[in-house]
Amino acid sequence: MLSSFFPADRLESYRTSPYKDRIDRIGQRLVEQRYHPEVTEQHLREWLRVTDYLREQGLRLPLTLTAPEVEQYVADRVVGLSASRTRFVRAAVRIFLDADEHGYCPRRIGRAPQPVPSWFGSALGEYTESLYSHRGLAARTVDKRVWQLTRFAAYLDQDGVMQLDAIAPRHIHEFLIRLRTQAVATRLTYVTTLRSFFRWAAMTGSLPQDLSAAVAAPRQFKQRGLRDALTKREVTRLLNGVDRASPIGRRDYAVLLLATRYGLRPCDLRQLRLDAIDWREHVLSLTQAKTGRILTLPLLPDVADALIAYLRNGRPATQSQYVFVRHKAPFEPFVATNNLATIMRQALQRVGLDQREGRRGLYLLRHTLACRMLASGSPLKRIGDVLGHASTDATMEYASVDLTALRRVAITEAEVRP
Template sequence: MIRTYFSDPTAWQRLHAGPLSPYIDPFEQHLSDQGYAAVTVVDKLRVVAKLSRWLERHQLSVDALGEQQVGAFLRELHQRERRTYHGDPATLQSLLEQLRCSGILARPLTPVDESLEARLERDYAQYLHNERGLSDATLRIYLPFIRDFLLTCIDQGSLDLEQLCIRDVTNFVLNQAPKLGPARAQLMVTALRSFLLFLQQRGYLRVPLAAAVPTVAHWRLSTVPKYLEPEQVDRLLQHCDQSTVAGQRDYTMLLLLARLGLRAGDLVHACLDDIDWHRGLLTVRGKGNRADQLPLPVDVGEALAKYLHDGRPSCTTRRVFVRMKAPHVGFASSVAIDSMMRRALKRANLEPACKGAHLLRHSLATRMLRQGASLVEIGQLLRHRLPQTTEIYAKIDRDTLIALAQQWPGGVA
């Protein structure tokens, strides 16, 4: 296939010069599998060929290739050609990764940070995982807070845990909490309290400090869920241009959010194997490694089938929803789904207070409640673990709340 990109035999021979010549063809296949356009593949192969000839001039073998050599090559290339292609570093990093995955290059040893704060963070992560049984997702939430706390406790380049006091703890919380929302601030104080208990158990603290962590006020059911009216949801869907590949993908994702109340993360991790076309079921792998099966409504199934048949790029990933631009891989996080939701709201000229993907989840629950569904039924569809999680939607049912209102002494209800 690579010859189709280079009709000139001389150019094709120059492409296969140097120590990297045996790996040019596999790399080209890798780029094609990821969905890169032909002109982009050519540009990427040319920079790899230049690196190969650079290695040959410097009498370096492939075994000597690494980030340091790539950096030196790019600096010399920039000085010689007086130009910078922003995609070159990413191309060569992708080449290194492929050579390492193939076993041609050894993975570099990551230097281990032996500072006290780094060791404490590693030990705490191991404690949370092995002794507390917390998931990797929880660790990704807790550890950045702990890292920030330890950095604030470093005095003149060193960390002295015996000198920690209540003031250090309260100052950290008071400085960080205003920068966070109430829910995230609560996660921060929970992580800090857990970490201080860990330090106390390991004998690092002279006095117990966990009880000194301030609490963050965030009362349950204190807010009303933000939602769209049914006609606004329809308007949101209608403004997706299904004649384009990206529009068909976005329409399918929005429909899943609106009809099944999925979370953004559910869309990110949805795989082709989760769809049971014969029984019309979708397996949703949500929080806490739970796997629930939801029925596929007709319109959702039709949109999903059309996207997979006509719109989804040809790629090797098993993710249902993938990037439109190469590399064609699944989304890295739910941030991409929230960004898609904001773009859709802008196209429909809607300006709700909340613009994340969760807005459609709240909208579905509100619509079901108004149509007579019970809180139990809503909780089952939304896959809530606890009934208390669904209770917040009771505040939206104003007619029922009015009927429950007590008459004010000496006045009307």
């Protein structure tokens, strides 16, 4: 089936391999996903090496990349290889071991799952289920809480705690002290996670008492800094600096323009679907990932032109219904952990703004739009509607950056003197 990918001296090993059907299924999946032929060939040859090793050692599937025998194989295989080649070998082995009966292997993005201590696993699973069934939290929020609780459990495990009812306030306090080097906003998310878990544990009887009161939150002052924003000239430079002659450039330009004109969050840009665009009515309608509310916006002419240019002459052929996809096989939507920061970072680098202080992600364009609307006299309600805020409290934060308006209402020295 895939014989053309193998050299003559390896054909017999391929044809007689007990895992030939598996190699064929996974290899055909790569072909269907339009991997470059050379990449497909390298994967196939690496899988054949793995199957030879399995046969020699008398090993059978299923196995995982963390199995001792597999780790030993990888360690021996990558001796003398470069860092990039080592990553490829590990990825190829993982794909072969983790693929299902249809040849599909989910992409692993970011950090590997952290092992959960056995004594904590049952409670964590039940708590996770309650977040989905009773709280209705988004999958990404649940994943974040699971990650944070796993880190807490790992700390407890190291401290000798082996059961839930052995957790004491001092353990919580010492764990939070370890987080002091992180940003206040990050530490507050840990506080929210721990308090939620302890309330749930007390309510379900997993803990004899509610320890949520022992989770002390760091002090955070509102309006402690001004919202970061680009000037009108800098925004123009940013957009003009994109190379729209290339497919990736057309995609990146459309992403940046959507963020500039509408202030869309990265998660909403990432999840923008083809059916969200009503070309006849010139309307863009999407369900916001953060609030779950529908946001309806006019399809501006320059935005429509950018989307058409990308969809017609830039977007790879794919069955995905998302507007923006990867331009490297597999041609799939961006994963949930991708905030499209690379697109913004490269755009800033091209025009020499990458060393500026403050934000460098797509939220910078969201803040810039809000500040410009406020400076032009737009009511806070209108700004909130465009940005998709669920409450005007969030929009009020931008009032602190309208320095011109603040100067008009400032109290003079004469007014405060006795």
